[in-house]
Amino acid sequence: VQLVESGGDSVQPGGSLKLTCAASGFKITSYGMKWVRQAPGKELEWVSGLTASGTPVYHASVEGRFTISRDNAENTVFLQLNNLRPEDTAMYYCAKEKGPNFVHDARFDYRGPGTQVTVSC
Numbered sequence: 001v002q003l004v005e006s007g008g009d010s011v012q013p014g015g016s017l018k019l020t021c022a023a024s025g026f027k028i029t030s031y032g033m034k035w036v037r038q039a040p041g042k043e044l045e046w047v048s049g050l051t052a053s054g055t056p057v058y059h060a061s062v063e064g065r066f067t068i069s070r071d072n073a074e075n076t077v078f079l080q081l082n083n084l085r086p087e088d089t090a091m092y093y094c095a096k097e098k099g100p101n102f103v104h105d106a107r108f109d110y111r112g113p114g115t116q117v118t119v120s121c
Helices: none
Strands: 002-006 017-024 033-038 045-050 056-058 066-071 076-081 090-096 115-119
Touching (some): 002 090, 017 033, 017 115, 045 066, 045 076, 056 066
Antiparallel strands (some): 002 017, 033 045, 033 090, 045 056, 090 115
8 A cells, every 4th residue: 555645735824735646556436535734743633535536525624615526537636725824834644544434533553744825935
């Protein structure tokens, strides 16, 4: 199993980014996938997820601003981040669930090395 994130950057408040997670060693259509993040000095928190069947789930703090999607042919998961706020600053990790469902917490089976998102003026 390998997960590799990309797309993180430094943006101003209100800006947008699209994070990409390239998965290999398994099929994303067989497992739940999630994005989790960790800000400096804070615990890991889940942000968004997809069940194996493709149902999206969002944390209340990002609902309406972030969109999760996937490209089954490319075995890739995306996270579109819009209307970014300073409190969204964190290292973002793509993670694989142990099974087909999404678990509403920050636990995971495997995760990637992460991509940094910084939101500041």
